Amino acid sequence: MKLRLFAPAVVVSLLTLIGASCGSGTDSASNSAGKNQTSSTALEATPSNCPVQALDSASKPVELTVWHPYNALTKESLEKAAAQYNASQTKVHVSVEAEGTYEELLKKYEESLGDPSSLPDVVFAEDTTLQFMIDSGSVIPAADCIAADPAAGQFYKELLPAVRNAFSSQGQLWPGAFGVSMPIMYVNNAHFAAAGLSPTALPTTLAEVRTAAEKIKAAHIAGVEFPVVMELYGWFPENWLTGVQQEIVNQGNGHDGRASTSEMKNNSTTEILDWMQGMQQDGLLKAYPYAAGIDQFLAMGNQSSSILIDGSRAITTVNAIVQNSYTGDAVAGAGSVDSAALAGLDLGVGLVPGLKAAGQGAVWGSAAYLVAGTEDAKIAAGWDFIKFFNSTPVQVDWTLQGSYLPVSTAVQEDPTIVNYFANDPAGKWLGVANQQLLGLDPKFPGPVIGPYNQYRSGIHKMLEGVVLGGDDPATALSEFNKKFQSDLDSYAQEVAG
Amino acid sequence: MAAPARAQTRRFGNKVKDAGLAYLFLLPALIVFSVFSYYPLYRLFWYATHTQSRFRNKPASYVGLNQIKASLTSNDFISGLTHSGLYMLYTVPLGLLLGVMLAVSTHRRLKGIKVFQTIFSSTVASSVAVASVVFITLVNPEIGYFKNVPWLSLRNPSTALFAVSLSSVWQNLGLTFIVVLAALQTVPDELIEAATLDGYGAIRRFWRITVPLISPALLFLGIVLVVSALQAFAQIEILTGGGPGGATETLLFKIADPRGIRPLGVRASYSLGLFVLTAVVAGAQYSIMSKRVHYGD
Amino acid sequence: MATDPTVSAANKQVRLNQTADQIVDPLVPAPYDNDKAVQPPRSGFRNVVATTTTYLVLTALSVIVLFPIYMLLLRALSSPLKYISAGQPLYPVSIEWDVFNRAFGQASLGRSMGLSFVVTFVIVIAQLLTAVLAAYAFAFLEFPLKKLAFVLVIGTLLLPIEVTLIANVEIIRKLHLLNSVPGLTFPFLATAIGIFLIRQGFLGIPRDLRDASELDGYGHLRFLFKVAMPMSKAIIGSFIVIAFLGAWNQYVWPRFATDRGAWQTVQVALRTIGSENPGELNLGFAAAIVASLPLLALLIFFQRQIVRGLTAGAVKG
Numbered sequence A: 001m002k003l004r005l006f007a008p009a010v011v012v013s014l015l016t017l018i019g020a021s022c023g024s025g026t027d028s029a030s031n032s033a034g035k036n037q038t039s040s041t042a043l044e045a046t047p048s049n050c051p052v053q054a055l056d057s058a059s060k061p062v063e064l065t066v067w068h069p070y071n072a073l074t075k076e077s078l079e080k081a082a083a084q085y086n087a088s089q090t091k092v093h094v095s096v097e098a099e100g101t102y103e104e105l106l107k108k109y110e111e112s113l114g115d116p117s118s119l120p121d122v123v124f125a126e127d128t129t130l131q132f133m134i135d136s137g138s139v140i141p142a143a144d145c146i147a148a149d150p151a152a153g154q155f156y157k158e159l160l161p162a163v164r165n166a167f168s169s170q171g172q173l174w175p176g177a178f179g180v181s182m183p184i185m186y187v188n189n190a191h192f193a194a195a196g197l198s199p200t201a202l203p204t205t206l207a208e209v210r211t212a213a214e215k216i217k218a219a220h221i222a223g224v225e226f227p228v229v230m231e232l233y234g235w236f237p238e239n240w241l242t243g244v245q246q247e248i249v250n251q252g253n254g255h256d257g258r259a260s261t262s263e264m265k266n267n268s269t270t271e272i273l274d275w276m277q278g279m280q281q282d283g284l285l286k287a288y289p290y291a292a293g294i295d296q297f298l299a300m301g302n303q304s305s306s307i308l309i310d311g312s313r314a315i316t317t318v319n320a321i322v323q324n325s326y327t328g329d330a331v332a333g334a335g336s337v338d339s340a341a342l343a344g345l346d347l348g349v350g351l352v353p354g355l356k357a358a359g360q361g362a363v364w365g366s367a368a369y370l371v372a373g374t375e376d377a378k379i380a381a382g383w384d385f386i387k388f389f390n391s392t393p394v395q396v397d398w399t400l401q402g403s404y405l406p407v408s409t410a411v412q413e414d415p416t417i418v419n420y421f422a423n424d425p426a427g428k429w430l431g432v433a434n435q436q437l438l439g440l441d442p443k444f445p446g447p448v449i450g451p452y453n454q455y456r457s458g459i460h461k462m463l464e465g466v467v468l469g470g471d472d473p474a475t476a477l478s479e480f481n482k483k484f485q486s487d488l489d490s491y492a493q494e495v496a497g
Numbered sequence B: 001m002a003a004p005a006r007a008q009t010r011r012f013g014n015k016v017k018d019a020g021l022a023y024l025f026l027l028p029a030l031i032v033f034s035v036f037s038y039y040p041l042y043r044l045f046w047y048a049t050h051t052q053s054r055f056r057n058k059p060a061s062y063v064g065l066n067q068i069k070a071s072l073t074s075n076d077f078i079s080g081l082t083h084s085g086l087y088m089l090y091t092v093p094l095g096l097l098l099g100v101m102l103a104v105s106t107h108r109r110l111k112g113i114k115v116f117q118t119i120f121s122s123t124v125a126s127s128v129a130v131a132s133v134v135f136i137t138l139v140n141p142e143i144g145y146f147k148n149v150p151w152l153s154l155r156n157p158s159t160a161l162f163a164v165s166l167s168s169v170w171q172n173l174g175l176t177f178i179v180v181l182a183a184l185q186t187v188p189d190e191l192i193e194a195a196t197l198d199g200y201g202a203i204r205r206f207w208r209i210t211v212p213l214i215s216p217a218l219l220f221l222g223i224v225l226v227v228s229a230l231q232a233f234a235q236i237e238i239l240t241g242g243g244p245g246g247a248t249e250t251l252l253f254k255i256a257d258p259r260g261i262r263p264l265g266v267r268a269s270y271s272l273g274l275f276v277l278t279a280v281v282a283g284a285q286y287s288i289m290s291k292r293v294h295y296g297d
Numbered sequence C: 001m002a003t004d005p006t007v008s009a010a011n012k013q014v015r016l017n018q019t020a021d022q023i024v025d026p027l028v029p030a031p032y033d034n035d036k037a038v039q040p041p042r043s044g045f046r047n048v049v050a051t052t053t054t055y056l057v058l059t060a061l062s063v064i065v066l067f068p069i070y071m072l073l074l075r076a077l078s079s080p081l082k083y084i085s086a087g088q089p090l091y092p093v094s095i096e097w098d099v100f101n102r103a104f105g106q107a108s109l110g111r112s113m114g115l116s117f118v119v120t121f122v123i124v125i126a127q128l129l130t131a132v133l134a135a136y137a138f139a140f141l142e143f144p145l146k147k148l149a150f151v152l153v154i155g156t157l158l159l160p161i162e163v164t165l166i167a168n169v170e171i172i173r174k175l176h177l178l179n180s181v182p183g184l185t186f187p188f189l190a191t192a193i194g195i196f197l198i199r200q201g202f203l204g205i206p207r208d209l210r211d212a213s214e215l216d217g218y219g220h221l222r223f224l225f226k227v228a229m230p231m232s233k234a235i236i237g238s239f240i241v242i243a244f245l246g247a248w249n250q251y252v253w254p255r256f257a258t259d260r261g262a263w264q265t266v267q268v269a270l271r272t273i274g275s276e277n278p279g280e281l282n283l284g285f286a287a288a289i290v291a292s293l294p295l296l297a298l299l300i301f302f303q304r305q306i307v308r309g310l311t312a313g314a315v316k317g
Helices: A002-022 A052-057 A072-088 A102-112 A127-136 A142-148 A150-157 A161-166 A189-194 A206-218 A235-243 A267-281 A295-301 A312-322 A376-389 A392-400 A415-423 A425-438 A452-468 A473-496 B015-048 B066-072 B075-106 B113-125 B128-139 B160-184 B189-197 B202-230 B234-239 B251-256 B264-293 C005-022 C044-077 C080-085 C099-106 C109-140 C146-158 C161-174 C181-188 C192-203 C207-215 C220-231 C233-249 C252-257 C278-301 C303-311
Strands: A062-068 A092-098 A122-126 A177-181 A183-188 A228-231 A285-288 A307-311 A347-351 A364-371
Touching: A052 A376, A062 A072, A062 A102, A062 A376, A072 A092, A072 A376, A072 A392, A092 A376, A102 A122, A102 A452, A122 A127, A122 A376, A127 A364, A127 A452, A142 A150, A150 A376, A183 A189, A183 A235, A183 A312, A183 A425, A189 A206, A189 A347, A206 A267, A206 A307, A228 A295, A235 A267, A235 A364, A267 A285, A267 A452, A267 A473, A285 A295, A285 A452, A295 A307, A295 A312, A295 C080, A307 A312, A312 A347, A312 A425, A347 A425, A364 A376, A376 A392, A392 A415, A415 A425, A452 A473, B015 B066, B015 B264, B015 C109, B015 C146, B015 C161, B015 C181, B066 B075, B066 B264, B075 B113, B075 B160, B075 B202, B075 B251, B075 B264, B075 C044, B113 B160, B113 C044, B113 C278, B113 C303, B128 B160, B128 B234, B128 C044, B128 C278, B160 B202, B160 B234, B160 C044, B160 C303, B189 B202, B202 B264, B234 C252, B251 B264, B251 C161, B251 C252, B264 C146, B264 C161, C044 C278, C080 C278, C099 C109, C099 C278, C109 C146, C109 C181, C109 C192, C109 C220, C109 C233, C109 C278, C146 C192, C161 C181, C161 C252, C181 C252, C192 C233, C207 C220, C220 C233, C233 C278, C233 C303, C278 C303
Parallel strands: A062 A092, A062 A122, A228 A285, A228 A307
Antiparallel strands: A122 A364, A177 A364, A183 A307, A183 A347
């Protein structure tokens, strides 16, 4: 009886082991590799890659699939744009699909590469997927479409240089539409006043944040547990490093060619780790492990914290909760939040503090890529949708509801937007983030990394270990750097095929 | 009743005549097993002996056993194994103990005992996902009722796994209760009465008579709980997402890789490791149970 | 002398009625037979003290077991932000009675529940069919390679879906069955445990009944449907209930066999319902309650079957 159980396991295992090892065999057809990535001069555009005229000869409506990682109001804004597009013409019918978080979207996209018929036609992906998108050979650079469709060029001429450079590699712009946000600092004005801090002279450096936190703690304000709260999200250290022009990878932070070496092991990174660990251990900071959640907002909402560093994209949601206006008007059946629970919550917003100065950092967010499918009509349709998305009315709503920052001067100067930044409670906050965007140095954009998911996973592990687990920063950084470098090496091998 | 010997062949027990029907009857199940159990095992070996670039439109290349060897000796795998092992350690002894406690306490004739029995078996109606959501209300760092209890903190890498495992312990209460209670009910009254008459105290009765007699059920439960610990995934994804700092990433979590950070070949190697682990557990179960089949008659 | 078929059929029916009650799988105990319970002490005062203590202990244990469920209910009904700012008390704060409505409306709970039901039914029916047929072959038929077939069935116990997960996902993907009912159900259309359970039931049918029906000219199919299955009603019933439990509660496979919101079963949907907006946390808790209702119903109405199914193999009768 005993043998009976082991027999099948052993027999089956042996057979399959022998069978699998005896042959290699390829699993899928190979496809073209990404563009040559060694020169550092701007590449020429290839208009023929982007058949923008194909839509004219389409005989029946083209079905367009768009993948995105958005939720809440941002998702609603995109869905609204899609509905408007469908209503405005009959040649294309676009359907918009939410694919979870940024990572889940990337994972799904990676897996669909093996079966190109399951790829979407347009995909909104997170900013640092740029290198992966290029190397996948599955998307058409916007530069090619702009060259093929000069009429569309106006939007791109007015594109903020900082945005253009953030999403360019070797001088070529790859994604065609953008959702740009910045990290921002939310403060509880009442707590600041109680601690004797000026609500108009907010902290500008990490050191000043610490001083403010110490004062708040010393003031023993009722209900405040930890003066500062933030999520341990890789985005923040990247912003701080870019803000002091510290490269994260070589090759011009990945913009002059495919990055192959990690530059993460440097004094600024150590400074960041030391600061975070010190704040946490001295009871000044409540750091949350990265989970794409809302815990940090809850901490501000129930006033157990006074300072929050997070993204500008949450501004509309946070404000709506505070103003008791989040009834989700655009969405039927959404619940409303009673603001009595948040009585006395007086939030202000300031430029994000940096290592040396406030308001420094990188353009972050997401961007839309046009997928190089097999049907020319779909490519043309995708480009057409992107153009519609970039039209000023849609972009205005993208800012008003989606909380993304206006990326072209046309939208920046639109009266609705100007008024919004000047007078609307949420708009004033977003206006601060907008100032930050306008103040960025276009010549030093954020990093472009190939093995993006691995890199972020490594950063999160390092941050959680150092901040929550008390690991030694120098050791943790060394380990992270080693792993990151090996991920970069593996990535280079993967691209080589 | 003696049946007259029949001249024609018997319908039951006729190897040749039955064969066609038998194969027909077995076909559906065997097809399912071949396609979704055995073929995947072959595929796992295939994936583990090849590397596939993340750019799936590029071909895979053969690397032999190196990838398996490297994966199974990596820190990542060992930490996954450790976390799975710890999960077992946290859930199995506690689960058995609580199950026995609850069963013993309701194994008596009292008015309304059935109400308590229903209450104690109620968690069998909860799925892993439901149990995890339930525990969000208890241990979530911002909104959990016990969020300030230090040894239940989901933000501390050394306590997070334990806090997550409690959701499994709670969920398993129903199952362990039902099985142990049923086992208790098979202990013959006469033995207990005889022991009482012989002057055995309650505790001695329990350890000397009851426990040995219910030990097959306890062993069975133990194996079930061990296997269920190996399959822990939902509670980790829902409660911690694998954090903090990877402290709650069990082996299966690393295999499932919801964030897409491990290559397919590595995950396949880990799956083969899990296969071996499952086989060992199943083997242990089988050898223990087959001994027990002849025990106590 | 051949017996009149009608008479023998009638006799058969009588015997069926008699023996069905007597057929008890030796491995499945009668649940909750309190006649075998321990007797409380007899003397008066000690009796009262002991009984009261027992009730107190039992109540305390019940509170501990039920506390998490109470919290779930509490948090489902209370307005999330108000509850938090009230300091998270043990009583509801600002009850929102429409939370269940909103869960169905906003979070498409109805759609995911419906999908779960469909998937569960398909799996249970398929497992029953394949198990009954295979069990019949193992229990009543002789054929070449019988031992090998049995080994192959046992072998699948070493290959649960957790082990074969990534390979099966790739298979389903290649078949273009991601996000579909076939994709959600195919790997589970047959199960070794079902085959074993039902085979056990079949093996419990007395030999002379088999001989008698054979004498009366029963073919295999007729024997299966008219004798074997009715006599194994108890075990089959238990298996159906346990299979339902397992299929309804699945998380890992539905999680990775689908990647679109519309195709989430209710267990997978629980992960994300209510997590986007701090003001809507209670939707997730309400959804968890709704997701448990079918099983609670099973527990109440089919308690015997559940107990039988869970204890099969564990306890000797």
